[in-house]
Amino acid sequence: MSVLTVMSQNVQYGAGDGRWTGLVEVVREVGPQLLLLQEVDWLTDPEQAKAAGEALGMELYVAPSRNRPVAVAWDPAHLQVEDIETRYTSELHHGYAAARIAPWGIAAGLPAPLVAVSAHLIPYSAQQAAVEAQILSARVYRHGGIGLIGGDINHPTATDPEIDWTRVKPYNRASRCQRREHPGDPWVSNRIVGQTLRDADLTDVAAHLADQHNDPALRRATGKHGGLRVDQFHATPALTPAIVDYRTVEHDYADHLGVVGVFDLALVDGSRLHDFT
Template sequence: MSQNAQIGANHDGRWEDKVDAIREVDPDLLLLQEVGWLADPEQANTAREKLGMNLAVAPSRQMNTAVAWKAKTLEWVDTDTRYSDTDLHHGYCSLQLRPLGLPKEWPYPLVAISTHLTPYSVEFAGQEAQLVIARAHRFGGIGLVGGDINHMPLGDEEPDWSLVPPYNRSSRCHRRKTPSDPWLGNRLVGEVFRDGDMTDVAAHLAGSRSDPSLRALTGKGGQLRVDQFHVTPALAPAIVDYRRVDTNSDHYGIVATFDLDRVDLSAASAYS
């Protein structure tokens, strides 16, 4: 599950509502964005207790990201936040995890990355995407990137841009030659994920099931499917399901299901 918790949620009771919604989903792996209060160790410990999950919080220049996981299903191996507070606007939290109870032992860990790409520039967000894609492949190639990607995915329909705030149009659309030209979404970030051999989970299932509803918006104000999961080639065959959940935030939560017995270990490899 991935959830943008919305800045300030810890002050007005919305975080408690989200915790209840998360516990109802009962994910083995949880990717969080806009959780700056969890940088406080005491607040992080409280979140661990309420979620019933282990939790790692990444450093950030702006708003922290985090990853939580169930110790009974996933064993922590390492945490990677090397570039989180230097090269990205909001940062990323990347964990290396070993799934427990599988019939085959994996040669490499599962890399799970929670990220929040900058909303202010599609060009800069494309560079951030390049970095997190590299981190997803870096430790063996069984990787997942999820979070608030903030920009248009490939294949989704154009929204009604008149409903989108002007600051989002200016950062998420192509430049117009004249004020009368129509707004068109800039899909640069989606192209970067595609060129990094990443599979967009919702789009993949929308295509295989002929169900465009799986491409529904996740950002309630921005009219786009900004919250996304992208997976490496080794993990793509394990995609089983995807859905949205309403969690009292300005973003829907997104939930993906994977059958880890179907991971293509032949597509995994270590990169230097």
């Protein structure tokens, strides 16, 4: 078996308030072999992290963070994580976790490790989030260039349709739109983050499949209150041919939908490897 299912979920700050049990049920129903989590502040307690991993039936790592930490969880029966890199986590508002997955199990046929980054970019500035995206782009290409970034990107993509910004809270408009010369000018998305990821030759998984299948519904919003598809997967050129499916997961346990990407690792393009270690 070479099919890898990856789920990303912003659990909403403070999921230790009792919502975690419901989220665990959602994750177990999806059945990912790799899980990327954001806003897992309560899991900085080692005992709670251990209990969370046991509830998921997965190994769990919580990254250091100046604010709201991210985490990576994986099924050890199918994936072997060689290392989790957080070298520049203090340079990002929420930090990151880059898991290096060995060519073993589901990934057995890969010519290099798979790097999976759990990300949560700063929501307060598109310009600063673009700098964070540049850092993560460098991290995901390490160890051969088979990689993905997944998580709460927090900002407009490079290609999604414009939303009605008048329905968005003023401070989110200020963070995610272009500057206006006059108060009456229309609000326009600041796409610097999506463009930065695209300029790093990363493929927006949902947009890729939406275009491939002529299915605009794949671009649906994932933030329940902002109207944006903020939860995203971005794949390196070597991994892009392996993209086979994407979907959202609706539930009532957080203010974000879950997102799921499916990759057939037998389709990885070994000619697109890079050595940036």
